[in-house]
Amino acid sequence: MDDVSTEVRVGEKIPGKIIAIGEDSVFLNTGTKSDGVVEKAELLDENGEFPYKVGDLLELYVIDTRDGEIRLSKVVSGSRSPELLYDAYQNKIPVEGKVTETCKGGFRVKVLGQNAFCPISQMDINYIEDAEAFVGQTLKFIIERMESGGRNLVVNRRRYLEQLMAEERENYLASVKTGDIVKGRVSRIMPYGAFVELHSWVEGMVHISEISWARVSDISEVLNVGDTLPVKILSIEKTGGKHGGVRISLSARQATEDPWKTVGSRYRPGEKFKGKVTRCLDFGAFVELEPGIEGLVHISEISHTRRVVRVENEVTPGQTVAVMVKSVDPINRRISLSMKDAEGDPWLDLEDRLSVGQIVSGRLESKADFGYFINLAPGITGLVPKSKMATGSDLQTMEKLKTDEQVTVKIVAVNPTERKIELAPANSGDTEDWGKYTKTDSSPGSGLGALGVKLREAMKSGKQDK
Missing domain, CATH: 2.40.50.140 (Nucleic acid-binding proteins)
Structure with a gap:
């Protein structure tokens, strides 16, 4: 044998x-x-x-x-024979060494009883800011150069770490595959994504679009360095780098259930919710009901009380608003919302509050060639046609009204279905109603009202004096 x-x-x-x-x-x-x-x-x-x-x-x-x-070891350490030192050099076996001091360009290291030198650039993978922090530490190195029977040694810790990284990476990648959901720790945050440490020396990246089912514009608002989270492995691609590097693409959102799968059980037409405005576009505003679930409030569904021309004038991103669900389409990932339905339609019970002939106070909203628009309540505006103004006894006062000034008007007609109210000056009326607003005096001058009466009396008094 x-x-x-x-x-x-x-x-x-x-x-x-x-x-x-x-x-x-x-x-x-x-x-x-x-x-x-x-x-x-x-x-x-x-x-x-x-x-x-x-x-x-x-x-x-x-x-x-x-x-x-057969004696085995992860590294060569202690005070061993020169032959073992030479074997470690020839076979690139890691050796233990104690950093004794800093020197010009690097460190002095005691390795198997021999003095060695390690360049500062080869002491670590990362940039070294405090060289003194390494003094006194016992670390593992690869013997890079050996001359004069071991009296002139140059060691390299960076190469050892790179070997260790490659081994750790290889072992970990052999245990996982695309589609696996694993846990990781956020190690770095960049504007385009978050880097997640999956294992020692193994790191992947979650692109900003894969952070959450919700829309994310600033990663630091939802993640912090050190956070632990589940991630799904999307792909593992070997880059062919000098040290066997790999590029691992990850997804945090795909590691959790898609909220659209069960959206129909949480949001039903006719139900009211509160949400946060995320975007304003020309045609409407997007409102987030929960992370990953957004609905659209069309511009026509923003208000009952105002004619909306610009969405930005009504709501702003970040604002919390009440909305009512109009329809839900889980397949196409769409929810139609209404802000005005959540507030309630002021025209629904209008006939209970306003009746024909009623005298009400309003505010001049605008003037048009065909008449004046008078706002009676939020969302309720009526029209005084020009033809009705002529029936009032004080046409000049009506014509002198300015926008937002108060005016008293009479309800002539109410049509909630067509959302129309016809108004007239408060002192106007048809022939049969005129008696409600004037005195029934058939004597000459009675049609002039109180001023006519006073003028007539003054004239009578003047005749008597003569």
């Missing part, structure tokens, strides 16, 4: 399945005649917990094959 050293060699990375877990050591089946062994402390996670169980598969480096035993 061959020696163990002929089956595996120092520096080689080999797979092994855990077959036993001891108090200090973990034993693995390496597929050779000898089992492998690794110190349990090397396999603890960042919380000091042992995350593995019997049957789990690990990949570790061979660091020794003497005495018929």
